[in-house]
Structure formats: C-alpha cells, structure tokens
Amino acid sequence: MIEYLRIVHALFNALVAVLFFYQGWLGLTIRRARRSHASIPLAAVKRHRKIGPVLVSLGGLGFLIGMILVIIDTGRILFYPLHLFIGLTIVVFLIGTFLISRRIRRPDSPYRTPHFILGICILLLYLFQSFLGLGILF
Secondary structure, three states, X not given: OHHHHHHHHHHHHHHHHHHHHHXXXXXXXXXXXXXXXXXXXXXXXXXXXXXXXXXXXHHHHHHHHHHHHHHHHHOOOOOOHHHHHHHHHHHHHHHHHHHHXXXXXXXXXXXXXXXXXXXXXXXXXXXXXXXXXXXXXX
C-alpha cells in the first residue's frame, strides 16, 4: 500500500510543480507587459491572483503528505533529510511569496521584485526536489 501512496504523492507533486510553472509563466507575462509599459494582460492577472493561493495550499499539502508517508514508512522524519529540507524551504518560500503578494497594491510597488525572485527560487527548488524525489522513488 505504501508503494502506491508514494507514487500518488509523486504524481500529485509533479502536477503541483507543473501548475507552479504555469503560474510563473503567467507572472512573467504580466511582468514583461508592466516593464515594457504595454497594456496589462488582465486575464493573466486575474488567473495569477486566483490560482496563487490555491497553489500555496496544494504545495503545503504535498509537503505534509510526504512527511506523513515517510513517518509511516520509516518511522523517522529525517530518513530523507535533503528532500525534507528542500520541501520545507519550498513551503517557507511559498508562504513568503503569498504574504508579499498581499502587499502589492500599485504598479510601482517595491514588493514586485521580491515576489518575482522568490517565485524563481520556488521553481528552481521544485526542479531540484523533483529529481531528489525520483531518486527516492526508484
């Protein structure tokens, strides 16, 4: 049973990672338009704002499910320490990005760049975490 749950965990987090890359693409589209003083793609803005909080929740859920699976499977939370700490870092960055996004109110907000940088870090960490996870799965 645990083997199937590990695969479900991997597929769930792979889907979440793909959705985060879509979210990043939306954010980059908005950022490029804003920086080039072009018209803002309002549909992309609406989607980016709507999907963001959901993805933060899904990212946290994926982390918690993974942690529970490791505890059930091995009895030790630190059985895969690097995977755990990268996952925890992703969750902290997700929360930080979400909190920063709540402060973005105007086009020239100083919070846009930290939001962008944390978003890029999240995507890079998801890539690294995926490779670590594949090594654990196989």
